[in-house]
Amino acid sequence: MLRRAGLGxxxxxxxxxxxxxxxxxxxxxxxxxxxxxxxxxxxxxxASFSITQLVSAPIWGRFSDRLGRRxxxxxxxFASALSYLLFALADxxxxxxxxxxxxxxxxxxxxxxxxxxxxxxxxxxxxxxxGFIGAASGLGIMxxxxxGGYFSRFGLGVPGLVAAGLCLFNLLAxxxxxxxxxxxxxxxxxxxxxxAVTFKLWLRSLSRMPLRQLLFVYVLTIxxxxxxxxxxxxxxxRVFAMTAADMGLVFTLAGGVTVIVRGxxxxxxxxxxxxxxxxxxxxxxxxxxxxxxPFLSDRWQLWVLVPSWASATGLIFPSLHxxxxxxxxxxxxxxxxxxxxxxxxxxxxxxxxxxGWLFELYxxxxxxxxGAAASALALWLALRIPAAxxxxxxxxxxxxxxWTGPVAAHExxxxxxxxxx
Numbered sequence: 001m002l003r004r005a006g007l008g009x010x011x012x013x014x015x016x017x018x019x020x021x022x023x024x025x026x027x028x029x030x031x032x033x034x035x036x037x038x039x040x041x042x043x044x045x046x047a048s049f050s051i052t053q054l055v056s057a058p059i060w061g062r063f064s065d066r067l068g069r070r071x072x073x074x075x076x077x078f079a080s081a082l083s084y085l086l087f088a089l090a091d092x093x094x095x096x097x098x099x100x101x102x103x104x105x106x107x108x109x110x111x112x113x114x115x116x117x118x119x120x121x122x123x124x125x126x127x128x129x130x131g132f133i134g135a136a137s138g139l140g141i142m143x144x145x146x147x148g149g150y151f152s153r154f155g156l157g158v159p160g161l162v163a164a165g166l167c168l169f170n171l172l173a174x175x176x177x178x179x180x181x182x183x184x185x186x187x188x189x190x191x192x193x194x195x196a197v198t199f200k201l202w203l204r205s206l207s208r209m210p211l212r213q214l215l216f217v218y219v220l221t222i223x224x225x226x227x228x229x230x231x232x233x234x235x236x237x238r239v240f241a242m243t244a245a246d247m248g249l250v251f252t253l254a255g256g257v258t259v260i261v262r263g264x265x266x267x268x269x270x271x272x273x274x275x276x277x278x279x280x281x282x283x284x285x286x287x288x289x290x291x292x293x294p295f296l297s298d299r300w301q302l303w304v305l306v307p308s309w310a311s312a313t314g315l316i317f318p319s320l321h322x323x324x325x326x327x328x329x330x331x332x333x334x335x336x337x338x339x340x341x342x343x344x345x346x347x348x349x350x351x352x353x354x355x356g357w358l359f360e361l362y363x364x365x366x367x368x369x370x371g372a373a374a375s376a377l378a379l380w381l382a383l384r385i386p387a388a389x390x391x392x393x394x395x396x397x398x399x400x401x402x403w404t405g406p407v408a409a410h411e412x413x414x415x416x417x418x419x420x421x
Contacts, residue, residue: 018140061338088160128267135263261314291372
């Protein structure tokens with residue numbers, strides 16, 4: 001497993017990047033309207049982030065397979081800082097659009113962080129490391145809106161300056177403390193030997209088994225989750241008269257549970273039961289948690305239900321990414337994990353649109369029932385997921401390496417300082 005210094009910097013990199021996203025997102029519609037934006041302009045500016053993130057994720061991943069993880073992470077942090085500076089200084093809608101498109105492109109580096117963990121872990125410890133990355137992302141999104149709301153009292157552009165400063169600080173920390181990943185330090189990296197060396201081979205690698213099945217499960221589960229979150233506030237407002245403040249607490253609780261599961265529990269669960277079983281349990285929990293929403297009779301029941309879907313996502317996504325990584329050759333980690341971000345992005349874009357259409361034109365309960373059915377289908381597919389392969393590269397981690405060392409499960413009992421907290 002990554003040692004504390006390396007994983008700590010990587011954790012901070014993802015957290016600060018997502019924190020910057022959370023800082024500006026709630027303010028964006030107001031900022032755009034202040035510059036004279038129509039509703040269509042507002043939605044275009046918001047959508048530009050997801051669009052450029054979808055396009056950039058596999059490109060970042062492929063370049064990281066060729067050039068190394070560290071330098072691409074540094075470039076991504078610099079691009080994020082630039083995007084938030086543009087946001088703070090924007091005096092036109094076009095500049096605001098460019099700032100969000102740049103931030104989305106820089107946000108495509110999440111796959112590189114995942115590939116960095118994959119380079120430096122083996123076996124079931126991979127899900128633990130990827131869980132820490134997911135926890136960093138969730139924590140950043142949780143903290144970002146609160147920080148943005150506080151600094152917005154000094155001007156709508158000020159939170160952008162704060163986000164840019166955080167990214168620059170983390171850039172300096174990464175330059176000083178983050179080494180290149182083990183895979184590249186060992187000199188074994190050679191993207192020309194990978195299964196995703198060309199665009200055609202990249203598409204072929206994503207469509208082969210078991211990656212095809214894993215990506216289908218990913219799209220269905222993330223689609224279920226994002227469709228639910230996109231209409232939950234509308235549903236609870238109509239049924240239980242819940243306010244925006246109430247929903248803020250709901251999502252804060254959900255985020256907190258997710259951070260705990262990803263950051264502390266998923267590694268232990270995967271070590272005990274394996275990734276496929278963990279994914280199946282998460283799919284079942286997600287289907288039950290989302291499918292139960294239309295049958296709630298009182299608002300207090302929602303608070304009881306929140307941990308079910310929050311825990312489900314904490315179990316599913318790190319385990320899926322670990323399986324995707326372990327079923328990919330060591331020379332194509334960035335490319336394939338970047339491809340998984342494209343699949344997830346499609347789910348995050350299509351599912352909320354579908355949920356909104358169902359909510360408005362059919363029934364306010366229908367998005368949750370359809371989402372639960374999608375998760376149930378994902379469970380059926382997950383039942384056919386094979387055990388992860390163990391590649392030779394996973395067996396060859398250097399136990400004397402200062403940054404990766406032996407995985408936590410195999411570290412000597414008399415060396416507690418080598419373990420993660």
